[in-house]
Amino acid sequence: MKILLTALVLTASALMAQVNEPVEVPYIAYEIKTGKGFDAVQANCLTCHSFGYIINQGPQARAFWLEKTVKMVDAFKAPITPEDVQSIAEYLFTYYGNGEEK
Amino acid sequence: MQRREFFKKSFAAASALALADTLGASETRQPIDNRKVSSIAFPEKRPLITYSDRPPLLESPRETFSRAITPNDEFFVRWHMPEIPTHIDPATYKIHINGAVERELHISLDSLKLDFEQVEVTAVLQCGGNSRSAFTPTAGGIQWGHGAMGCAKWKGVRLRDLLSRAGLKKDAAWIGFNGLDNAAYYETPNFVREMPLEDLDDHVIVAYEMNGEDLPYLNGYPLRLVIPGHYSDSWVKMLSNITVTTEYQKLFFMDVAYRVPDNDCECETPENRFKPTKPITTMNVKSIIGYPTNNTIVHHNTHLVVRGVAFDDGHGIRDVLISTDGGKTWGTALLDKDAGRYAFRAFRYAIKPTKMGKLTIMAKAINRLGAEQPFAHEIKWNHGGYKFNGIDAVTVEVI
Numbered sequence: 095m096k097i098l099l100t101a102l103v104l105t106a107s108a109l110m111a112q113v114n115e116p117v118e119v120p121y122i123a124y125e126i127k128t129g130k131g132f133d134a135v136q137a138n139c140l141t142c143h144s145f146g147y148i149i150n151q152g153p154q155a156r157a158f159w160l161e162k163t164v165k166m167v168d169a170f171k172a173p174i175t176p177e178d179v180q181s182i183a184e185y186l187f188t189y190y191g192n193g194e195e196k
Numbered sequence: 197m198q199r200r201e202f203f204k205k206s207f208a209a210a211s212a213l214a215l216a217d218t219l220g221a222s223e224t225r226q227p228i229d230n231r232k233v234s235s236i237a238f239p240e241k242r243p244l245i246t247y248s249d250r251p252p253l254l255e256s257p258r259e260t261f262s263r264a265i266t267p268n269d270e271f272f273v274r275w276h277m278p279e280i281p282t283h284i285d286p287a288t289y290k291i292h293i294n295g296a297v298e299r300e301l302h303i304s305l306d307s308l309k310l311d312f313e314q315v316e317v318t319a320v321l322q323c324g325g326n327s328r329s330a331f332t333p334t335a336g337g338i339q340w341g342h343g344a345m346g347c348a349k350w351k352g353v354r355l356r357d358l359l360s361r362a363g364l365k366k367d368a369a370w371i372g373f374n375g376l377d378n379a380a381y382y383e384t385p386n387f388v389r390e391m392p393l394e395d396l397d398d399h400v401i402v403a404y405e406m407n408g409e410d411l412p413y414l415n416g417y418p419l420r421l422v423i424p425g426h427y428s429d430s431w432v433k434m435l436s437n438i439t440v441t442t443e444y445q446k447l448f449f450m451d452v453a454y455r456v457p458d459n460d461c462e463c464e465t466p467e468n469r470f471k472p473t474k475p476i477t478t479m480n481v482k483s484i485i486g487y488p489t490n491n492t493i494v495h496h497n498t499h500l501v502v503r504g505v506a507f508d509d510g511h512g513i514r515d516v517l518i519s520t521d522g523g524k525t526w527g528t529a530l531l532d533k534d535a536g537r538y539a540f541r542a543f544r545y546a547i548k549p550t551k552m553g554k555l556t557i558m559a560k561a562i563n564r565l566g567a568e569q570p571f572a573h574e575i576k577w578n579h580g581g582y583k584f585n586g587i588d589a590v591t592v593e594v595i
Binding site: 115117120158162169 | 239247277
C-alpha cells in the first residue's frame with residue numbers, strides 16, 4: 095500500500111516524467127509576402143528564429159529595417175553578405191514599410 | 197457574417213493607424229490589446245497569443261489577469277534561442293556549480309529535493325519589455341501587449357544554500373547563469389546572465405515547481421532561477437550551470453540588451469540617445485484590468501465588477517484606484533488577501549454604468565512607498581521599450 099502511494103504521488107507531480115518522450119513544439123507557417131529580395135530573406139532570416147519576429151514589428155521605416163538587418167550581423171553574427179543585407183532591407187521596407195525614410 | 201467581421205477588422209486597423217499618425221515623436225499610448233489567441237496550442241499550454249514558434253514566444257490574453265495566480269497553462273513563454281532540448285531525463289539531469297568555489301558540485305534533481313531546505317515564494321514574473329507596443333516610434337523587440345507577465349507559487353531551494361555548499365572563494369564577485377537553450381549559429385552570443393554577488397538574498401531560489409506542478413517544459417523544466425521583484429531577464433530557464441567568477445564577463449545579453457538610460461527619467465529620444473545605460477533590475481508599480489476587457493458589452497443599470505491585479509518590486513501594494521471619468525476622480529478598489537509582497541494583489545471594484553455608450557475604466561496602483569503609476573501618455577520613451585507601467589484603461593460598450 096505504501097509503495098503504491100508513493101508511486102501515485104510521483105506520477106501526479108512529475109508531468110514530464112509521465113510523458114517520457116521528446117516534446118513536440120508545433121510548427122507555425124507565418125504568412126510572409128514574397129517578392130523582390132525574398133530569396134535573400136528566406137536564405138538568411140530563418141536560421142535563428144521564425145518570420146514571426148519580422149511580422150510582429152509592424153510596418154516600419156526604411157532606417158528601422160536596415161538597422162535591424164545590420165543588428166543581426168553585428169550583434170548576433172549572422173553570416174550575411176553586404177549585398178544580401180541591402181536587398182533584405184530593401185525587401186523589408188517594400189513589403190513591411192510605413193512609407194517613411196526615418 | 198464573414199463580410200461584416202472583415203469590415204469591423206479593417207475599421208479597427210484603420211483607426212489604430214490614424215491614432216499612430218496623430219502621435220508626435222517619441223510618445224506612449226495604451227499597448228496593443230486586440231490580438232487574438234492562436235488556434236494552435238503549444239505543449240502543456242492552452243492556445244495563447246503566439247508571436248513565434250521558434251523560439252516560442254507566447255503571450256497571455258488580458259482575461260488571465262483577473263486572478264491572483266496565473267495557471268501554468270496560461271502562463272506566458274519567452275525564449276531567446278531556438279535550440280531548446282526537447283527531452284530531459286529527470287533521473288540524470290544535473291545542475292553544475294563551478295568557477296570561484298571551493299568544491300565543484302553536480303547536483304541531481306533528487307538531491308536538490310532531499311539535501312537542501314525546501315522553500316516557497318509567490319512571485320510575479322514579468323518581462324522587462326512587457327507592454328512594449330505602447331512606445332512610438334516602435335522600440336525594436338517583441339511588440340508585447342500586457343500579457344508578458346504572470347504570478348506563480350514557486351518551490352525550490354535557496355541559491356544561497358547551493359553556493360554555501362559549494363563554498364564561495366574570497367574574491368568571488370559575480371554569479372553567471374546558463375540554461376540548456378542554445379543559439380543556432382556558433383558565433384551568436386548565448387543567453388548567459390550574470391548577477392552581482394551583492395544582489396543575492398534569501399529570496400532568490402532555484403525552482404523546480406510552479407503552482408504545485410513540475411515547471412512546464414516551456415517555462416524552463418526542470419529548473420529555473422526565480423528572482424522575486426526583478427524583471428525576468430535573469431530568471432534563466434532549464435538552468436544547468438552556475439559559474440561563480442571574480443570579474444564581470446562581457447556578454448551581449450548583459451551589456452546591450454535589457455538596459456535603460458542611466459538618468460532620472462530613464463528616458464531619451466530617438467534623435468538623442470542617452471549614454472550611459474544601466475540594467476533594468478527591479479520592477480516598478482503596475483496594475484492591469486483582467487475584466488472587463490476592451491469592447492465587452494455590459495447592460496446599463498447592472499452592476500459590473502472590475503477585476504484585476506497589481507504588483508511592484510516587493511514593497512507591496514497599498515491601494516488600487518479606479519476611475520470612470522478619465523482620471524478626474526478615483527474610487528478605492530477592494531484588495532483581496534495578500535499572498536506575499538512579491539505576488540499579484542488581486543483587486544475588485546463594483547460600478548453601475550447608467551449612461552449608454554462607451555465607458556472607459558482606468559486602474560492605478562500605489563505601492564507602500566507611495567509610488568504610483570503615471571498616465572500612459574506621461575511615460576517617456578526609451579529605445580528598448582522597457583518598464584512601461586502606464587495607468588491601464590479598458591473601454592466597454594454600455595447598452
